Amino acid sequence: MQCSVCHKLQATIHVLDLIDGEFAxxxxxxxxxxxxxxxVHPKATPLKISPEMLEDLLxxxxxxxxxxxxxxxxxxxxxxxxxxxxxxxxxxRGRLGCPRCYDTFRRSLLPLLERVHDATSxxxxxxxxxxxxxxxxxxxxxxxxxxxxxxxAENYELAAQLRDKIRSVTHPTEGxxxxx
Amino acid sequence: MSGSEDRPGDLELGExxxxxxxxxxxxxxxxxxxxxxxxxxxFSSCLGELEAQELTTFLGNELSNLPTDDALAVTDLLNLxxxxxxxxxxxxxxxxxxxxxxxxxxxxxxxxxxxxxMINEEDHIRAQIFLSGFQVQEGFEVAARLxxxxxxxxxxxxxxxxxxxxxxxxxxxxxxxxxxxxxxxGLVWAEEIEKATNTAQKIHLAVRGLYGEGSRAxxxxxxxxxxxxxxxxxxxxxxxxxxAVTRIVxxxxxxxxALMKGRARLRTLDKLHRxxxxxxxAHILTSEESLTCLSAVRFGVQxxxxxxxxxxxLNRALLLSQPAHLQRLSNETLxxxxxxxxxxxxxxELLGSRLN
Numbered sequence: 001m002q003c004s005v006c007h008k009l010q011a012t013i014h015v016l017d018l019i020d021g022e023f024a025x026x027x028x029x030x031x032x033x034x035x036x037x038x039x040v041h042p043k044a045t046p047l048k049i050s051p052e053m054l055e056d057l058l059x060x061x062x063x064x065x066x067x068x069x070x071x072x073x074x075x076x077x078x079x080x081x082x083x084x085x086x087x088x089x090x091x092x093r094g095r096l097g098c099p100r101c102y103d104t105f106r107r108s109l110l111p112l113l114e115r116v117h118d119a120t121s122x123x124x125x126x127x128x129x130x131x132x133x134x135x136x137x138x139x140x141x142x143x144x145x146x147x148x149x150x151x152x153a154e155n156y157e158l159a160a161q162l163r164d165k166i167r168s169v170t171h172p173t174e175g176x177x178x179x180x
Numbered sequence: 181m182s183g184s185e186d187r188p189g190d191l192e193l194g195e196x197x198x199x200x201x202x203x204x205x206x207x208x209x210x211x212x213x214x215x216x217x218x219x220x221x222x223f224s225s226c227l228g229e230l231e232a233q234e235l236t237t238f239l240g241n242e243l244s245n246l247p248t249d250d251a252l253a254v255t256d257l258l259n260l261x262x263x264x265x266x267x268x269x270x271x272x273x274x275x276x277x278x279x280x281x282x283x284x285x286x287x288x289x290x291x292x293x294x295x296x297x298m299i300n301e302e303d304h305i306r307a308q309i310f311l312s313g314f315q316v317q318e319g320f321e322v323a324a325r326l327x328x329x330x331x332x333x334x335x336x337x338x339x340x341x342x343x344x345x346x347x348x349x350x351x352x353x354x355x356x357x358x359x360x361x362x363x364x365x366g367l368v369w370a371e372e373i374e375k376a377t378n379t380a381q382k383i384h385l386a387v388r389g390l391y392g393e394g395s396r397a398x399x400x401x402x403x404x405x406x407x408x409x410x411x412x413x414x415x416x417x418x419x420x421x422x423x424a425v426t427r428i429v430x431x432x433x434x435x436x437x438a439l440m441k442g443r444a445r446l447r448t449l450d451k452l453h454r455x456x457x458x459x460x461x462a463h464i465l466t467s468e469e470s471l472t473c474l475s476a477v478r479f480g481v482q483x484x485x486x487x488x489x490x491x492x493x494l495n496r497a498l499l500l501s502q503p504a505h506l507q508r509l510s511n512e513t514l515x516x517x518x519x520x521x522x523x524x525x526x527x528x529e530l531l532g533s534r535l536n
Contacts, residue, residue: 013375083222095302097226099217099337099345102352109349113342116350119411122343124354125324127331147340166340 003030080104194271194293194310196361197495201313204491205482206429208361208401209312211272212319214327215346215355216305219335223347224283224300232300233284239299243288246329250295252288257281263513266504272310274298295326302347303355305330314429316358316422320414323356343410353410358421359388362428365400365479366435369451373402376428380404385424399471399498404428440483452480459497459531464517465524470501474527488532497530 003011009030079086081104085097090105102109113120147166150159193199196209217223221235240254257265257278269279273296274287286299298306307330309323330336337345343353351357367373377387388403404425406417439448455476458469465473478494480486499505501523507514510522 013378083226085226093225094349095225095347096223096345096349098222099219099339102339102342102345112349113352113410117353117408117410117412119353119408121341121411122339122353123411123416124343124356124413125327126340126343127336127338 002028003033004028005033006030009033078104193492193495193499194273195312196272196293196310197499198312199491199495201311201315203314203429204312206363206432207314207425208363209272209310210315210319211357211359211361211403212309212311212316212323213357213359214305214307214323214344215303215351215357216307216327216330216344217337217346218304219337221304224285224302224304225347227283227300229284235304236284236286236300239304240286240288242330242333243297243299246326246333248326248329250290250292252290252295252297254286254288254299257285257287258283263504263507267508270499270502270504272296273308275301275306277301295322297326303351314360314425316360316418316425320356320358320418324414350407351409354412354414354417356409356414356417357405358417359403359405360421360425362402362404362425362432363400363475363478364402364428364432365475366432366439367428368400369439369448370435372431372435376431377402380424380428385421398468399475401471401475436479436483449485452476452483452485456480456486459527462524462527464520465501465527466520467501467503467523470523470527471498474498474501477531493530493532497527500530501527 003009004027009032011028011030013029013031013034080097080101082100083097085101085104087105087108090096090101090108096102096105110120147159147162150156150162196211201207201210218235218239221227221231224232227235236256240256243252244254246252255268257268257274260268265274265279268274268287269276271293273289273293275298278285278287278298278301281301284300288297288299289295294310296308296310298308307323307326309319309326311319311322339345344355346352346355364373364376367376380387386403386405386407388405404421406412406421408417412420438444455473458465458473459477462469474494474497477486477489478491481489481491481494500509503514503519506519506522506526509526514522
């Protein structure tokens with residue numbers, strides 16, 4: 001198969017574009033054109049961070065100060081009030097100690113999540129929701145985004161209303177006797 | 181919880197090697213995993229010994245009494261022999277870390293080995309569903325039902341912002357990892373596998389070896405799974421993995437066809453028969469050589485060669501030739517050299533050779 005750009009060399013790189021889970025476009029490129037287009041790194045380095053690389057990344061953050069993922073100044077000496085994990089322990093292990101750590105180390109976590117997942121907020125199932133396999137989670141996500149915006153804007157009245165709406169979706173059975 | 185006693189049916193083929201299901205010629209098995217943590221406890225790595233034991237016992241009791249049709253048998257891994265833990269790992273029911281860790285922990289497994297819930301692994305609950313062949317959607321539906329049942333009984337650590345909270349930030353959000361184990365001898369032999377791997381990585385999927393994270397792709401077996409768990413819904417993740425696996429399966433089929441045509445055919449046949457010859461005649465067989473040859477013969481059987489063999493025999497050889505299974509069958513601890521000798525004998529027997 002010939003390269004679809006230079007039409008001279010053999011295409012050895014096949015690039016598949018994925019939109020909403022469907023293959024939208026396929027390009028067949030020779031190594032030179034692929035590299036020229038920034039499709040591949042010279043040594044075919046994966047573009048995304050795999051889970052196995054996380055500890056290495058966090059280790060690098062610790063030794064070099066990192067690039068955009070170094071601990072926020074307010075977290076330099078911080079430790080989690082619930083489990084006692086320190087920010088340096090988090091960076092060396094790459095693991096959090098308890099749910100509260102997500103709040104404690106939030107500012108360091110956000111750039112890390114961005115690099116690992118290309119996202120910083122959840123989309124999908126919540127406790128109390130039933131299995132939804134197509135699009136049903138979008139409304140909830142939108143409500144959560146609005147809630148975050150309302151809190152940022154210190155509009156607490158709106159935030160309380162949004163919180164109640166979210167609760168009515170995620171805990172439809174609330175009000176009945178707890179099973180726990 | 182049960183201790184180290186033998187269980188009947190231990191050496192049967194588990195769900196992952198049943199050899200049924202869609203695209204089973206290439207897709208060996210689908211695994212759907214959900215990571216969950218119980219509110220009110222630190223994550224597993226920060227639990228003290230007593231707390232870890234308390235949580236393991238509590239979750240073990242909950243799991244053994246779930247109101248589901250498929251009862252789970254709970255095993256306390258701390259009381260299990262090393263060999264039995266290794267066997268669970270070879271059967272893909274627990275991770276390597278879960279087999280070797282020294283903390284209180286357990287596993288709950290159903291009779292068909294299609295459900296295995298690791299207790300107190302990196303997260304408190306790692307619920308895994310295995311379905312033979314390529315069954316991403318079906319696997320998730322089973323996982324979601326189990327998850328719903330668990331969430332009715334247990335309050336899970338969850339935040340509106342980050343989703344299900346997990347020990348490692350790489351799992352937070354949905355906590356969902358969908359992997360399909362693929363047998364790709366065609367792509368490996370045609371030296372196309374690196375391109376397939378790069379393609380998968382470009383769409384945020386990971387390609388790993390037979391035993392997941394950090395393992396090598398022995399015997400041309402690869403696992404394709406999602407890397408991203410945050411910011412994409414379960415349905416999007418399922419679509420991503422399905423689309424990539426469908427493409428790789430098609431690709432593998434095209435390459436296999438090409439390998440059996442023209443000048444390539446002779447080289448392919450030579451390779452397949454040499455592998456069969458080794459399995460039939462060898463008296464010393466290492467794990468790696470065994471997997472490499474079984475992979476080739478598996479490919480051969482799917483191309484209509486080796487009439488006397490079927491996939492069940494090959495899957496059985498694949499499972500039972502692993503170190504812990506070999507030792508269980510021999511009922512003794514074996515060093516590497518003894519294992520290689522027993523492995524060669526076992527494979528000759530399983531493949532029906534009369535040259536023992």
